[in-house]
Amino acid sequence: MQRQGSGGNAAVVVRVTGFVFLVAHLLLVSWVGLLPRDVAWVTAPNTVPLAGLRADLALGPAEAARLIAEGLLLLAPLGVLLPMCEGRLDVSRWGSLTRTVAAGALVSLALELLQTAVPGQVVDVDSVFLNTLGVALAHLLVVPAARARLRRRAARQGLGRGFGRGQVVAGSDPAQGRTPRIPRVPIAR
Numbered sequence: 001m002q003r004q005g006s007g008g009n010a011a012v013v014v015r016v017t018g019f020v021f022l023v024a025h026l027l028l029v030s031w032v033g034l035l036p037r038d039v040a041w042v043t044a045p046n047t048v049p050l051a052g053l054r055a056d057l058a059l060g061p062a063e064a065a066r067l068i069a070e071g072l073l074l075l076a077p078l079g080v081l082l083p084m085c086e087g088r089l090d091v092s093r094w095g096s097l098t099r100t101v102a103a104g105a106l107v108s109l110a111l112e113l114l115q116t117a118v119p120g121q122v123v124d125v126d127s128v129f130l131n132t133l134g135v136a137l138a139h140l141l142v143v144p145a146a147r148a149r150l151r152r153r154a155a156r157q158g159l160g161r162g163f164g165r166g167q168v169v170a171g172s173d174p175a176q177g178r179t180p181r182i183p184r185v186p187i188a189r
Helices: 005-033 049-059 061-074 078-086 093-117 125-156
Strands: none
Touching: 005 078, 005 093, 049 061, 049 125, 061 125, 078 093, 078 125, 093 125
């Protein structure tokens, strides 16, 4: 028995590419989010949900849109990169969304907690909310369509539904020969 040829290789390429981009994105986000700021004063931490969003909206539509878009887009790539690292095509849509959003929320929370030790950075509970919402939106907009497209491509190539899952196919490599069978031997009494 052997893994499927090109389907297994394509899945490995997707996983490795996703992992490389995930690490690069997390390093960039960590650098941007944990960079000390040289400011004369800082605002108080926001621990009241939606209070920061209300304050952003009070700044006017253009500034509010910019600040909210920054919060949504900061961790949004995780919504695509985390499922890429998993590399499976046949998964529950809701299960994948739940795992991805939970991981995005944990990364956002960790980033906010680490910011407490950085001069000039302030904790904002609304950032966790916006970052998590951005992860969920990116996942919903990209991942189901991409998985459907990859499943169609795998079906056209004759790889079946096992593409990307590392499924083992019996007798797929004629060079290996048949699997030996051990005859039943009666037990001596």
